[in-house]
Structure formats: structure tokens, C-alpha cells
Amino acid sequence: MIWQRKHILGMRDLEAEEINLILETAESFKEISTRTIKKVPTMRGKTVVNLFFEPSTRTRTSFEIAAKRLSADTINFTVSASSVSKGETLIDTARNIEAMNPDIIVTRHSAGGAPYLLSKYVNSSIINAGDGAHEHPSQALLDMLTVKEQKGKLKGLKLAIIGDISHSRVARSNIFGFTKMGVEVRVAGPATLIPVDIEKMGVGVFYRIEQAIEEADIIMMLRIQMERQKGQLFPTLREYSRFYSLDLKRLKLAKEDVTIMHPGPINRGIEISPEVADGPYSVILNQVTNGVAVRMALLYLLAGGGDLD
């Protein structure tokens, strides 16, 4: 297929064959990162702006490395609260940056839907690097690439996503992405952290981790954030940990060759026990490596493709 999409706003919009193309492209890019000279001239003369309205080191760095390995010029534009307090709107900020003619704007924002708004007002391609509790498509794609590498396929696998589904953009993107690729997705967490009607996204809903991870090929543990709630969603981290943490005992319910994923940063001892986090099932660092490859693929495809040498 030929890539035609201008923006990557969410996994919600992507078709299975587009996902396949991104993953295949990413696979071919992985090799570049292992070379002595980790750079190809594909995006020479192109400009990628990382426009981040929310602090992020890992995702921003990953996009920056990805762009640099493709020889694009990258500019990091981190909009602190100061610019917002001066009264500049998102649209004005974006138009200012647009005036410098970037090719691609990679953006993160605490407000769900902010990349949609940007895409309506600027001519550059927009990549959503995380918006509110909505989506984080590059994270889902790197998760899919990691699983594909581990299992050699996606179709027919069982994925369990455990934790705060309500507030997780990673969960949403992964649900959209994996279900489109034929993966059976289950979610589990206390009912207070499972959004309504989520079964309409094509997932199985469980309130007990044990049920969700039974026979699972992949378990994805989400970071639990105490500060999000004021004791109204679950009583204490202690109790959460008791019922929802992934420890060695619970892990036995899953398939023997289960893969454990975590979008990071992990709370050791809370959603995941140290033994599991550091154990042989964990691919957390592969996820980071694949993050660069997937982001290279996205930048490359949105920039219009071209030679890879």
C-alpha cells in the first residue's frame, strides 16, 4: 500500500494495513540504530518540531533521536506554563511555529483532542505524542512491534491490560491497535478505574487481575497514579497493590512464555513486583529500543518516504 495519511492523531483512525506498513517500516529501521554511523540522509532538509506542552523526557528524546537518525533538523519547543499564562492560545502558539515552516510537528498536550485542534489550524503533519487521557499512538505501535518480535505474530494472541484504564491514553491506543490486529484484549482493574461502555471497544472486562491474565500471552501493567484521585477511586496504594499487583504467584496463571510490558515509568512494588519487573518475561527495555524505530517509521512515512540508504 501507499501511505496517504497526513497526521497520526490516534490508533482509532488507523486501518490494519496502515499499522502493518508502519510496523514493517519500523522493522527495517531497527538495523540503522545498530550501525556504527547511526544515520541515514532520508529526511535531510526536513524540520521536525517537538512541541511539548507537558513535561516528557522519554517520549521527546525518543522522537528526537528518531528524527536525527533520519537526518532531519529537530527543534524542541517545550511550552511551559509561562507561555500559557501570558494568554497565548494553543492555536496562536502553533501558528507561530508554523510560520517557521516545519514539516512535522510532534506534540504532547495534557488536553485530550489538542492534536485534532492543531491539525485543523496548521499545514504541517501532526503526530500525537500523547494527549490527555485520549491516545498515545506511537506507544501502542512500539508495543505492537515488541510483541510481534517476541511472538512472531499478533493475530490470535491474548493481551491483558491491568490498572487504571480510565486515565490511560496508552490503554486506549493499545486497545484500538491490538484489537484491529486480531488480538484478544482484556482489561482489568477496580470498577472505578474501568471506563463505561469499554466493552464496545471490543475488549473483555474483568475486575480481578487473576481472571484477566489467565492464559494471557502478554500482560501490560499500567502505572497507577495515586495523585489522580483523592481516595475516591480506590482506598490506598497498599490495598491496590494487594489486589492488582503482578507478582510471581499471579504470573503463573498466564502462559509460560508470557511477555510483560509496561509503558513506564514503573512503580516498583506497587503495580508490579521487583522480581517480575526484572525477570526474564520483561521486555521493558526492548520497548524503549523499538520506540525509536517506530518513531523513525512514522516520521519517514509522513515525510513522504524516500530512499533508505
Next chain:
Amino acid sequence: MLIRKAALKFRLYGGKVIDPHNQLEGNFDILVENGKIARVTPTGSTPKAPPESGVENIDVSGKIVVPGLIDMHVHLREPGFEYKETIQTGSRAAAAGGFSSICCMPNTNPVNDSSSVTEYILNKAETGGWVNVFPIGAISKGLRGESLAEIGELKEAGVVAISDDGNPVMNSNLMRRALEYAKVFDLPVIPHCEDKDLSGEGLINEGFISTITGLPGIPAAAEAVMVARDIALAELTGWRLHIAHVSTAGAVRFIREAKARGVAVTAEATPHHFSLTEEAVKDYDTNTKVNPPLRSGKDLDAVKEGLNDGTIDVIASDHAPQSSVEKELEFESAENGIIGLETELSLSLKLVADGILSLSDVIAKLTINPARILRLPKGTLSEGADADISVIDLEQSWLVDPSKFNSKSRNTPFNHWELKGRAVMTIVGGKIVMRDGVIQE
């Protein structure tokens, strides 16, 4: 009223009159004289007035002639937010939409919680307004929900109801006292039913769309809980409650049940709540952001059913102008609100096409029903009544183009909708203020 060139005496002839108040439906001619409806006679029973009589003969054959439409829930934004709307522009939008009377909510700056603000609004309407403007006063001082506004004085100054619209009165005891106190001054109380604890930080309806967009949800129960509370308080106090902008199946059910028991409760629904569902919100269009939010398909069906069986008495727009400054923002930062005066009638007529309501029922919900609730001497074509009349062309199809709106604001989710049926004339107190879509400057 602005001084306008208008015939002092004219006769609308050949139209089909629908006047639910007088249960009149048929071909009648209406003679207007000195701002009043002088005579209503079967078409053909009286000859056309000769030119020398000074009576203009206006041919409205093929059109529908109804009492001047009333929108009992409008935000005119003046005083305080004149960049969004003024009494002049808002009333102009009303005239364009076929409305001869509108009621304006008190959430201005300053809030309409004192007679001086009421007088200011009435004075502005008198000198620069295009239609009749009836202010609604605040329930509580500053709409803060803490202590009662000077409701008696507000009534004397001219308010026709009280409401803390947009700010639900969370304190149940204050709501109880407001109902009791309003009874003394014969003012209906209009609550915005929302339990603020339940809605929390919610931005859109809680349901599948909030789940996939990651936007925090407002559960339907946030409305139903308060409707149930306010019905209980209406029963306790024996006073009249009018529930604003009903959006959920739960609320419809509670109101239906209360009416069956004889509780003095009435209700309204907005065109956006009976025309759109939460589905419209999924791409973060801030013009779909409104409170109460656009709900599920089941809620929409329940609202239509409520309109159909009379549980919901009134159609009102909740016309809420917002400028681009408030709407061209991230969804969570954008203000709530949809403007409605210029699309309301057409969207309401769609209920007729869809078999939900008869034409006469739609007209009743836009005329005599709000008039009765507010005890306005309007919404009728009785001889001797103020000559407030709307003429509707049911066949006219038109494309919604917000750039052509008379309102100062453009925040509508109905952009590019093709609608059928439109007001072609608005008459206020015997003056033609809109004719063929053109405001009569």
C-alpha cells in the same frame, strides 16, 4: 422598540392559521390594527381591503400563520459580555428565527439579581431590541447558591421567573426556600438540574464517546438525581417548577411520573438535545460542548418520547453565544454553549417530519405552553391580543451558514445542515420586524 417603517394596519390573508391556544386550525385572515389582533376571519369571508383604506394586504397563502414564537431560555450576554451578544443582536437573531418573545437568563455581569439590572435589560430592550424581552431573575445572590436574591423586588422590576441557570442550587434547603419564597410572588422556579459532585470535572456525556476520547464524563444520573430532588421539593412546597433543558431518559421518567401524580412541574427540551447525540463530540468539535452535554441515543429517544407524550411542555433553545476566543481552544478549556435562535424552528419542524409531533403540537410548545408557564399574555391569536405573529414557510429548504447569522456569535454544531421549514415573517406588536429573512431596519 426601534422606530420602523411598518404598516399600522394590515391584513394577512390566505394563510393557514394554527393557533393551539384557540384550537384554531384552518384558513383565516388576520386583521392587525394598532398593534393588536383586530379580527380573525375565515379566508374569503371578508373582501380584500381597498387601497384607499390604508390597509396593506399581505399575501401569505401557502404559508403557516401562528402566534409569535416564544423562546423562554436564551442568553443575551448583556450586560457584561457584549462581545458575545447584546440585547440588540440577540433579539435580532430571535426576529430572524421567527421569535417575537424571548426570556433572558440572569448569568450576566453583573448578575441579574437586582432590580437595577432587570431595569437596565428592559430599558435596552425597549430602545434597541427587535422583539419582546422578558428577563429571568436570579434565585440566589450572584448565582452563588448561598442566599436568596431580592426576588420580590425582581418581580416588581419585571422578571417573569427565577433561575440560577448554569449554576445548580446544590444546597437543598436553599432550593426549598426559593420555591416557598417564589410562591409569594407567583414566579416559577427554573432549575438547571445537575449534581455538581456527580458531574465533577466532567466535560461530555459519560458513555462510549467519553471512553474513547478520554474526556471526563458527566453521568446521566447527575441530571436525574437533581430532577428527583427538585420534584420532591416542589411537592414539599406546593410550588411550580420548570425543569430547564431536559437531556436524559432518567429525568424524563421522573417528570412523567411526577406529572401523573399532579405535581406542578413542567419541562423544556432544546433542539440540540433532540437532534444530536454524543456521537457529534467524538472529534473534539468545541461547538458540540454544552451543558447538559449531548447525550446517548437512548436519551435522545426518551426526550423525543417526552415531547411526544407531553411530559416535555416546551421547546427552548438555551441560545448561549460564545465568541471564538472561548471556542477555538482545547476541548477542556472551551466554554459550554450552542446558539439556537436561528435554527430552532427548523430543527423543531423536523420533529413533525419525523412523526414525533404534530405541527400544532410543535407550535404549542413554542407559543402557548411557555406563555402559560410564565403567565405571559402571549402565544395566542385571540382578538384583542398583542399582534405577535410568525409566518412560516414549511417548504423552504435552506443550508445553515453561521456567517449569515444575525447573532454576534457563530457557535453552532449545525453548520452545513440542510433544514426544511423556516420563518418568513416575524411580527411584534403589530410591527413587521422580519420579512422574507430580512430584518426590517
